[in-house]
Amino acid sequence: MKRLLQGLLLAAMMLGLWSLYEIWGPPGALAQSPAGIHTKIIINVLQRKLYLYRNNKLFQVYPVAVGKPETPSPRGEFYITQKAVWGDGFGTRWMRISVPWGIYGIHGTNKPWSVGTVASHGCFRMLNRDVEQVYALVSLHTPVIVEGITPYTSIQRPLSSGALGQDVVELQRLLRLAGAYRGSLTGLYTEDVTQAVRKFQMIAGLPATGIATPETVSKLQQYTNQAGLKPSYLVRRS
Structure with a gap:
C-alpha cells in the first residue's frame, strides 16, 4: 500500500509538472505554434489594433483597448513570457509580455464595450473570443512589438547600466x-x-x-x- 501511494504521488507530481510545462514551455522555446508555425504580434497603439502574423504573413487583425494617457501602454519590442487561463477582469486568457518596468500583458475582459478604445491601465484588452484564438496560436517567446508615438517626453535623466523604462x-x-x-x-x-x-x-x-x-x-x-x-x-x- 505504501509503495502504491508513493507511486500515485509521483504520478501526480509529474502530471503537475507537465501541466506547467504546457503553460510555460521549455527553456529557450521557439516562437512556434504546436504545428511549428512561426508567429509574431504587432500592436499599433494609435490604431488600437493587434496584428497576428504566421510565417510572416498577416493572419488576422483584432481590436484592442490600450492604455489611458495617465497609464499608457508600453512601446518597444518584447515577447510573451507567460500564458495562463484567468478570469474575472482579465477575461478568459492572459499573456504577459517582457516589459521590464512593470506587469503588462494581452488579456480578455469582462468589459467588452471597452475594446477598441483608450481605457486600460496599460495592458491590451481583447474580446474573450479573440484572445482565446490568439492564445491558442502563439507560444512563449512569441515576439510582441508595440508601435506608435509615445505620450512620454524624451529622455529626462542620465541613464546607465541597469536602468529600465x-x-x-x-x-x-x-x-x-x-x-x-x-x-x-x-x-x-x-x-x-x-x-x-x-x-x-x-x-x-x-x-x-x-x-x-x-x-x-x-x-x-x-x-x-x-x-x-x-x-x-x-x-x-x-
Whole structure:
C-alpha cells in the first residue's frame, strides 16, 4: 500500500509538472505554434489594433483597448513570457509580455464595450473570443512589438547600466538610428547598450563613459535628426 501511494504521488507530481510545462514551455522555446508555425504580434497603439502574423504573413487583425494617457501602454519590442487561463477582469486568457518596468500583458475582459478604445491601465484588452484564438496560436517567446508615438517626453535623466523604462527604449531607438546599436528595443540598459553608448560617444567626441548623459542624448538627437520630435516607434512587417 505504501509503495502504491508513493507511486500515485509521483504520478501526480509529474502530471503537475507537465501541466506547467504546457503553460510555460521549455527553456529557450521557439516562437512556434504546436504545428511549428512561426508567429509574431504587432500592436499599433494609435490604431488600437493587434496584428497576428504566421510565417510572416498577416493572419488576422483584432481590436484592442490600450492604455489611458495617465497609464499608457508600453512601446518597444518584447515577447510573451507567460500564458495562463484567468478570469474575472482579465477575461478568459492572459499573456504577459517582457516589459521590464512593470506587469503588462494581452488579456480578455469582462468589459467588452471597452475594446477598441483608450481605457486600460496599460495592458491590451481583447474580446474573450479573440484572445482565446490568439492564445491558442502563439507560444512563449512569441515576439510582441508595440508601435506608435509615445505620450512620454524624451529622455529626462542620465541613464546607465541597469536602468529600465520607456526612456531606455527611446535611447535604444536613437542608438539604432545612429547605427551604434543592433539589439531590440527592450527597455533594459544592458551591457550591449553600454557598449553602444560608448561607441557613439567616441563618434561624437565625448568621453566614452557608457553613461547616457544629457549631453550624449542631445548629440544623439541631433545626429539622428530627432531633436524636438516625440518618440515614434514604427516597425517593419517582414
